[in-house]
Amino acid sequence: MWIVPEAAINGLLDHDDAFTAIEAVFGAMARDDAYNFPVVREALGGGRQYGFKSGLDRAGGQLGVKAGGYFPGNADKGMINHQSTVFLFDPDTGVLQAAVGGNLLTALRTAAASAVSIAHLARKDAKVLGMIGAGHQSAFQMRAAVRQRRFEKVVGWNYHPEMLPRLADTAAELGLPFEAVSLEELGAQADVIVSITSSEAASLMDAHVRPGTHIACMGTDTKGKQELEPAILTRAAVFTDEVAQAVSIGECQHAVAQGLLTDAAITAIGAVINGAHPGRTSDDQITVFDGTGVGLQDIAVAARAVDLAREKGLAQEVAL
The missing domain is CATH 3.40.50.720 (NAD(P)-binding Rossmann-like Domain)
Incomplete structure (x- = not known):
């Protein structure tokens, strides 16, 4: 499997990459070529939220899940409040293919979604x-x-x-x-x-x-x-x-x-x-x-990040 650490994301995926990935997956969803699974989200107290967003993109050949949430006390610890990791699996075998740092990706995919809406509406x-x-x-x-x-x-x-x-x-x-x-x-x-x-x-x-x-x-x-x-x-x-x-x-x-x-x-x-x-x-x-x-947004940008990281030698391959 491939690991793309959070530190490698900055400078790897730009707004245009994210826009293209999100626009494509929204289109696939509307064609029923991709769908999201039910969201699991739990309140942990003190404003903390933790959950899972996942889905299958048949058109893009991606299956995955983002695990993470919102932890409002993180700012006092020098960390951002949103913390997450995206895991990608082979949709045919279920074998884990990649683990990708999801913090910056979350910000990029959220911004890309609003940008897609501005572009079209x-x-x-x-x-x-x-x-x-x-x-x-x-x-x-x-x-x-x-x-x-x-x-x-x-x-x-x-x-x-x-x-x-x-x-x-x-x-x-x-x-x-x-x-x-x-x-x-x-x-x-x-x-x-x-x-x-x-x-x-x-x-x-x-x-x-x-x-x-x-x-x-x-x-x-x-x-x-x-x-x-x-x-x-x-x-x-x-x-x-x-x-x-x-x-x-x-x-x-x-x-x-x-x-x-x-x-x-x-x-x-x-x-x-x-x-x-x-x-x-x-x-x-x-x-x-x-x-x-939606989970498919995270899966789409994470898959693109893996491709770019492998091309640039920034992904680490490990045996699980």
């Missing part, structure tokens, strides 16, 4: 990017988003304003001006909004969102988490990575629970990628992508 003339959240993943989200449209400005808001310099620094790195704003002003200016928080209460309200906005809601991946007021989803075209997961642990869970949204009103973004659904149908339409994060 945002207005072509989008000029202002709005960022809600300034945690570890926010910089990855911004870097991936700006590759999809010719943004001229970034506006941002965070629950903890002292963290906003991360957004300002990332925007400067990308050659874009940054402005810290209220949520009302963010909604008034932004053509695309990326929300990446771990909130358990809605921050972006229906009144904040103007016609034509695309929202990539990337933080809600557990029961109880919430970033958007459910009323937003009732006047938007709603897309997701996987419908079953969106209604159970994604942002859609709240609108569905309140009877404001049905499963049938949610479209897998793979259908847009494959041309089976038109996606955005007007410049005034609000579109929402509920990025819940």
